[in-house]
Amino acid sequence: MAAKRAIVRRMPAVETLGSASVICSDKTGTLTQNRMTVVELSGGNGLLAADSPQAKKLLRTAALCTDCAYEGEKLVGDPTETAIVRAVPRGVFESDRKRFPRAAEAPFTSERKRMTTIHRLPGGGYLAVTKGAPDILAALCASGGAAGESAAMAARALRVLGVAVRRLDALPAKPEDAETGMTFLGLIGMADPPRPEAAEAVATCKKAGIRPVMITGDHAATAAAVAQQLGIAENGRQVITGAELNRISDAELRRRIYDYTVFARVSPEHKVRIVRAYQSHGEVVAMTGDGVNDAPALRAADIGCAMGLSGTEVAKAASDLILTDDNFATIVAAVREGRGIYQNIRKTVHFLLSCNTGELLAVFVSFLLRLPLPLTAIQLLWVNLVTDSLPALALGVEPLDADIMERRPVRRGESIFSGGMTFNIVVEGFLIGALSLLSYSIGRVFFDADPACPVVGRTMGFAVLSLSELAHTFNVRSERSAFDPGLPANPKLIPAAVVCALMQAMVIVLRPLGGIFETAALNGFQWLAVAALSLAPLAVEELEKAIRRRQAARGGRKFGPCQSAGKRV
DSSP states (O other): OGGGTEEESSTHHHHHHTTOOEEEEOSTTTTBOOOOEEEEEEOSSSBOOTTSHHHHHHHHHHHHTSOOEEETTEEESOHHHHHHHHTSOHHHHHHHHHHSOEEEEEOOOTTTOEEEEEEEOTTSSEEEEEEEOHHHHHTTEEEOOOHHHHHHHHHTTEEEEEEEEEEESSOOSSGGGGSSSEEEEEEEEEEOOBOTTHHHHHHHHHHTTOEEEEEOSSOHHHHHHHHHHHTSOSSGGGEEEHHHHHTSOHHHHHHHGGGOSEEESOOHHHHHHHHHHHHTTTOOEEEEEOSGGGHHHHHHSSEEEEETTTOOHHHHHHOSEEETTOOHHHHHHHHHHHHHHHHHHHHHHHHHHHHHHHHHHHHHHHHHTTOOOSSOHHHHHHHHHHHTTHHHHHHHTOOOOTTGGGSOOOOTTOOTTTTTHHHHHHHHHHHHHHHHHHHHHHHHHHTOSOTTSOHHHHHHHHHHHHHHHHHHHHHHTOSSOTTOTTSOOOTTHHHHHHHHHHHHHHHHHSHHHHHHHTOOOOOHHHHHHHHHHHHHHHHHHHHHHHHHHHHHHHTTOOOOSSOTTOOOO
């Protein structure tokens, strides 16, 4: 997962990822490229030409209210601010910084949604410059404003910032005191194109039964436009703002949570409410965050995903997963890996328990029938060593099924044994145990000179038990046929099975080892019987799978490998 740019900080999060049913993602930098570019300017009465004096004044004034700086040839700062500064010639920007030095500032916060700087004017006095959300600035201005034009720009998927100014005779006690009676200067519209892979990742989420949700501080119209481009929202009715969230109770939010896929103009506190609303319906929620204030939401989520590039150390410490590229598609890739890991855990548990059930039944039934024990202690230990080692490890690294992201997520609290796996373990264990006892009985009755000391029978039962479990490894791989050419190849499984089969044969064929493991040399007919009985689980399972495929086809249902809960049709 680290190779796929997802660093896991807490190992249980890997299994939880496979169950993720809701992904709450920020917009800027995660769903979009975070490469802001100024594309439209407005003075409040229509769009401005980029080379007009009014447009140049708007950009130069806005550039003063930024924390950007050139370091050599590189412009360093927030992507939104660097987009504004890049629209101003470097010489003009640096000259303005010297000509109008900053005397005070009120920094941007998610609660204020604006930034104000106060600059000394060459002829005396001061100029306060405020940039921020147009709707917030409208309440601060004594004149000017362009609510309709701001909404139109936002509907074109642009991030819109308003700029307002005020002349001051003296420096106020607090910079915030200058944020009244301001004059509206204009609007700056910036485009942040969606990541090319984001739309495909959103579509994959929907096929996988995962609900993609956008949570952003941007204007509702901007968020809605981007969400519709990516397929997260179908219309503007699926958008709710932070102000609207404040007006409804937690109970009402829980009731209406599925009406929305976009949450705009939200604060970090709203994220916690959103997470808990989804969790109240049993959803497993993944939440992205990058700021210090996002830490509570990352903790509240089932899977907290911190941004590796833009995230703070506090956010990373509170997270379960760190995305080194801040990319939504990486979350989806991590969910895919999580599903694969969970699937392989199920396969390995299924295999080990069914094999051990067969071993227990073989010994227990012979004890009830008062037969000589079919296996000695060292033989039982050897069977476990052979079958529980390489084949089980090979199952743990099974390639992911091609349709793993077309299945529904595992529900919260669902047992790993759900979907009939317990029944399958018992039935398959009975089959393996019965075949071992059958081979033991054949050898004891037909080939042993003394049935009370069944060396040949015990050897045949020992061989069938071990080899049938190796054959059963191929049954557990998938609900599809083991011979299906479309089944992803596992290059580790066949070598593991061959090595273990050779190890099993050696303790029978090589006489020094035969003495240690109390086995007898088998003739050709006996080996033929052992081979036939050992392959029986594979044949029986293939027959069962063929019947289930036919039933599924008649029922008009799509048959896929290892259905979401492993349930057999």
